[in-house]
Each structure stands twice: as structure tokens, then as C-alpha cells.
Amino acid sequence: MNIEETIKATNKLPESRRLILNILVTANHINDRIGEALKGFDLSIPQFNVLRILRGQKGKPANLSTIQERMVSRMSNTTRLVDKLIAKGLVERVTCEANRRKVEISITKKGLEFLHEVDPVIDNIETEITSRINSVENELINEKLNELRA
Template identity: 30%
Template sequence: MILENEIGIASFRNEWQKASVSILYTYGFLSNGYESFFKRHGLTTQQYNALRILRDQYPKPVSTSVLREKMLDKMSDASRLVSRLGTKGLVKVTQNTADKRLVNILISEEGQKIIGAIDKDLHELDAMMHGLTEEEAKTLVTLLYKVRESLKTAEERVNSSDQVNAEA
């Protein structure tokens, strides 16, 4: 009954609904904590995530499609994100010589510095999960993986059903 009291709902249809609502509710807390943390460094969570990906790929340039594919938030507008990071001087964007429709994105020296400074404080983000033991955190990671796999399977069923209906 704790979740029901926290969000002001009398009851759930079943434990699956309760689990999904609990994940969404918890996501709000986690997301707000991350946003507050990165705001202190002049970034959004998505901007940090993009810089982290670019640092991991450095010195190999990355395209916006590769960046989008690796982003945690699949709804992010990678082009706009890269543009904002470029305005801040945190990335360098150049035309791809092999394909003029693509751009090459590299983290700049300034971007490397900011990421390095943030690295020193990342333990603060970890502390948000210290209500769990390390073993519980491992179990949670495993359970969330199972949830993602279930969601992928459900999405595939919906897509194949939509395709069958479109052909009928």
C-alpha cells in the first residue's frame, strides 16, 4: 500500500500495472536528481550523455545517427543536441568527406575538460541508489533487463499485428 498512498491511487488492476507505475514514478525522482546534478555543471542529462559517448569514441568521429543509437533517451533530437553542444564549444562538427549528408562530431578539448570535472563528482549520482545493497542493485539491473526484453517482445508483436492488419 505504500505506492498507492504515495501517488494517491486506491488500487491497481494487477501487479504488472503496479510495477510499471512504480518504475515511472521512480524514474521521475531519478531523472530530477540527474538533471539537478548536471545543471550544476551547465549541462542537461542528454548533453552529458552525448559528451560521454563522444569521449568514449574519441578520436574517432561520430555521426548523429550513431549518437542517437547510443543515447539513453531514444527520443532525444541528436541534431539539436549537437548544435547546442557546438554553441557551447564542447564539440567540433565537420562535414563528412565521404558522404556530404553526414557530419563528423568530435568532443572538443573544452568538452573533455567538463567531462573530466564531472567524473570527479559522479559518486554523488551513485549515492542516490545507496538505499540498495550492491547485491540488490545487481538484482535490480537484471530485473530491469528482463523488463526491457519484455517490452521489445511486446513491441514486435504490436508491429507484426499492425503489418497484418495493414495487409488485410
């Protein structure tokens, strides 16, 4: 289904707006699918995002600003987001000794095990969605999206 149908646009959209809307609607669709799956794990998308970032650190702790700059969707209060993950025992935080303004945040063993359970569910969704186009097309869209953000 094309975007015009999807959002039931009544009048013809200019080419620029059509692409913009399509990207936004598609992103929304993806978020809905992933968010729905994460609900089964009592995890929000930003929380999942932070967990993956911390795992990506491979043991090395991250401070708040590092997390923020790597998040898909930048957010104002990452502190409280981390608080939630700490409350669940998935993450831990110690104040950095070298620079006591900073904090060192890292994923716990429990957090890693938890992610390990969640991963395949999300992987399935991601591959299911992207499998509808081929590798060449995938790569092309990647390039073009990069250009749009340039």
C-alpha cells in the same frame, strides 16, 4: 515510501501497474536529482548524455545516427542538440569526407575538461542512490529490468 504513498494512490493498484508506475516514478526521481545537479553547469540531461557518448568514442568521431542509437532517450532532433554543444565549444562537427551525407562529431578538449568537472557530481548522486541496496540486489534488478524490455 512505497509507490502507493508516493503518488498517493487512492485505490489498490494491480501488480502489473504498480511495478510499471514504480519504475516510471523512480526514473523520474533519478532524472530530477541529476537534472538539478546539471543545472549548476548549465547543461541539460540530453546534452550531458551526448557528451558522455562522444567521450566513449575515445577520439573516434561519431555521426548523428550513432549518437541517436546510443542515447538513453531517443530524440528527434539531435542536430539542434549538437548545435547547442558546439555553441558552447564542447563539441565540434565536420562533414565526413568518405561519405558527405554524414557528419563527424567529436568532443573537444574543452568538452573533455568540462566533463571531468561534472563527472564526480553525477557519480556521487548515482552511488548515493544505488548504495541503498547491495551488490547482489543491484545485479538482480539489472537482470529483471533487462527481461522486462526483452
